[in-house]
Structures are given as C-alpha cells and as structure tokens.
C-alpha cells in the first residue's frame with residue numbers, strides 16, 4: 001500500500017471516529033431498539049484495550065442504550081464486566097433474577113457482587129416474595145464466594161424463611177467446601193429442621209471431599225425406594241438414562257402421579273398440568289420436584305390449612321375466596337367450600353400438597369424411567 005493511500009485510510013478512520021465520539025445530534029424521533037451507530041460505537045470500544053467510558057458521555061450513552069437492548073448477549077457481558085456501569089445496576093439485577101437458573105444469571109451475579117450489590121441481593125433473599133427470594137439466594141450461591149457461610153447459615157436456621165428459600169440456601173452453601181463444612185456442623189449439632197434434611201443429604205453425600213460425605217453419612221440418609229435400596233443422590237440420578245415407555249406407565253400406575261396431575265385430557269387437577277413440564281424443568285429440577293416437593297412449591301400451588309370453629313382442619317390448595325366463602329381443593333381433588341364466618345384461622349403451610357415420599361412407590365430404575373418420560377413432555381415448538 002502506498003503511503004498516500006495509508007494516509008487517506010487513517011484520515012478516513014479519524015473522521016469516522018470523530019463522528020462516533022462527539023455529540024452527533026440524533027433525529028428527534030424515538031431510538032430504535034438497537035441503532036447501527038450504537039452497535040458501531042460498542043464494537044469499536046470493545047476493540048480498544050483502554051477506553052474510559054466515564055470521560056466520554058456520548059459514547060457512554062451509546063453503550064447504555066446498547067446494553068439495554070442487548071441484555072444477555074456475549075457483548076453485553078463483556079461490556080458490563082469491563083465498565084460495570086452503575087446506571088445499569090437495577091436492570092442487571094432484574095435480568096439476573098429472571099435468569100437465576102441458568103449460566104447467564106450466574107455470570108451476571110458475579111458482576112452484581114463486584115458492583116457492591118451483595119447487600120441488595122441479601123435483602124431480596126429475605127423478602128416475602130418466595131420466587132424472588134429463591135432467585136436471590138441462587139444468585140448469591142453463584143457469586144458470594146467466601147461470604148457464603150455468613151449469608152446462608154442465618155437463612156438456613158431462620159424460623160421465618162420458607163422451606164424453599166432455606167433449601168435453596170443449603171444448595172448455595174454447598175457450592176463451596178467451606179460451606180459444606182458449615183452445613184455439616186449444623187447437621188451434627190442437630191440444628192437442621194427435618195424438612196431440610198433431604199436437601200442437606202444431597203449436598204453432603206455427593207461432596208467431592210470424601211471425608212465430608214463419610215461424616216455426613218453418620219447423620220443423614222436418603223429415603224428408601226420401593227426395593228428398599230436407598231435413593232442415590234440427585235447428582236448421581238441425573239447421570240442415568242431410562243426408558244420413556246416404561247416411565248409413561250409408571251406415571252399412570254405405581255407412581256400415582258395421574259391422581260393429581262393432568263396430562264392433556266387425562267388425570268386430575270390437583271397439582272399443575274404437566275403436559276409440557278419437559279419444557280419447563282431441567283432433569284435436575286425434575287428430580288427435586290418429585291423427591292423434595294416442599295423445596296420448590298410452584299407458584300399458585302401453595303398449601304393452606306383452614307381450622308373451622310368445629311375443630312376440623314381442611315388442608316389443600318386455595319382455589320377461590322370471596323367475602324363469604326373459601327374453596328379449598330384437597331389432595332384427593334375434592335373442592336370443599338367453607339363458610340368464611342366459620343373459619344377460625346387460615347394459614348399458609350410450609351409443605352407442598354404433593355407427598356414427600358413418592359420414591360417409596362418406585363424402584364430407582366422406575367424413577368429414572370419416569371423422569372426420562374417427563375422430559376419428553378414438551379411444547380410443540382420447543383423440539384424433542
């Protein structure tokens with residue numbers, strides 16, 4: 001390339017750059033979701049090793065607009081990891097909360113913690129909204145590192161937190177070996193409520209530290225299955241594969257699932273319709289939903305218990321309520337209408353209406369077959 005052409009190219013580049021980083025009045029109408037200019041600015045910045053976003057307000061505006069339009073993309077993460085723009089903390093938090101179960105949430109959580117948002121997450125973990133609280137606990141589990149015990153132990157032993165939040169806190173704590181030791185201490189001092197033992201057993205018995213697993217084995221065991229074999233940990237179960245056809249039978253007969261769940265037109269409507277459950281839950285989440293239902297109660301399927309003035313307790317799902325009447329659906333699928341005036345007390349229960357011990361109806365292989373089958377139940381457009 002001759003010198004004059006090189007000069008020309010450099011000059012052209014310089015001009016285009018001036019355009020990028022100096023105020024360039026934009027047309028008055030609304031911004032498109034992702035303007036080509038913002039994209040160009042972002043791509044240029046990503047190629048520069050050193051770039052101070054704070055000293056270039058125009059470029060910064062472009063970056064913020066771009067980030068808002070591209071949440072979750074690779075470039076989004078590159079940019080927020082590098083610049084951590086405080087203006088986006090709230091949006092990043094919301095993004096992570098809705099991705100708490102996937103790797104994007106985990107990646108974003110690390111940035112949140114680096115931006116000093118740990119306390120915000122901790123507050124959410126104690127909030128009343130169970131879905132948000134569980135999501136916040138999961139995010140902390142991915143990012144809080146050495147602070148995990150300090151954050152999670154109080155939650156696990158808290159009398160106020162729900163079983164779901166506490167189970168999630170156990171899994172989060174178990175992400176570090178130090179955390180596993182803390183959990184083991186809670187177990188050995190008998191400070192763990194019974195409904196949390198399944199979650200704790202899964203974490204500790206599958207520890208990569210054989211001493212932790214062995215010590216935990218003195219205090220905890222997984223429940224027995226139909227052939228009296230103890231249940232393997234969920235970490236082991238997810239490695240196995242089963243027969244879809246056999247699983248379909250198990251759902252309908254020994255498993256009794258059909259008594260409470262609908263599949264298309266079959267089944268009873270006590271629990272959620274499972275016709276497309278394979279699109280919603282991962283293999284691991286499916287095992288947890290079946291084996292430890294109280295650790296992840298589906299939204300709108302919380303159990304209530306109503307004590308009437310005659311001293312009877314009616315337990316089930318709250319189907320409807322008016323000023324005069326409350327309808328509760330029992331685990332047999334029967335809707336009971338109760339006069340509100342006769343209710344002495346009505347309380348949300350920490351337990352799922354789904355039985356906690358369904359594994360005893362199945363052998364390990366049958367359980368694996370059942371999950372294999374459930375994973376094939378998908379929405380038409382999500383593929384097999």
Ligand code: HEC
Nearest residue numbers: 255257260271272289293296297298301331352353354358
């Ligand atoms: C006595 C009724 C009952 C029986 C029997 C029962 N379930 Fe459930 N199930 C429920 C209820 C109620 C919920 C919602 C509360 C919860 O999430 O724990 C639920 C939730 C679920 C969920 C989570 C659904 C979601 O949308 O997240 C799955 C998966 C599930 N059940 C699978 C099964 C399987 C498989 C069986 C058979 C082995 C079974 N259930 C047996 C009542 C039941």
